[in-house]
Amino acid sequence: MKIQARILVVDDSLVVRRLVQMSVRQLGDVEFVCAKDGMEGLRFLTEESFDIAFVDINMPVMDGLTLLRLHRENPAARQIPIVMVTTEGDASVGDEALKRGASGFVTKPIDGKVLRSLALELIAKHRAEAGGDDL
Secondary structure, eight states, X not given: OOEEEEEEEEOSOHHHHHHXXXXXXXXXXXXXXXXXXXXXXXXXXXXXXXXXXXXXSSOSSSOHHHHHHHHHTOTTTTTSOEEEEEOOOOHHHHHHHHHTTOSEEEESSOOHHHHHHHHHHHHHHHHHHHTOOOO
């Protein structure tokens, strides 16, 4: 299935940002906006519209969980699905992210198939809840 989507990738690692882009780009006509830390990511989420965001948990300036909390406090943008990305192997980190409002989480090293599947599922759900177009 091919989609058209606008995706935010927030990670302090250029390699991870590119890996996420390469993995998800296979879904179709996808536009990416990238941020190198949580503060920049939060600014994008506040000022622009996205179908989904992939956010690293451990970053300088502002970590991903803080970005998630501040984003969820913004009524105009809080419906955007946020997938947390982490190097933490402990499932409690993902559970904590879900409790704080994350739509999902993936662990590094990133599995492209898992990332694409999660992106498709969450974008479709987001669009259905917003009453928008199908994929």
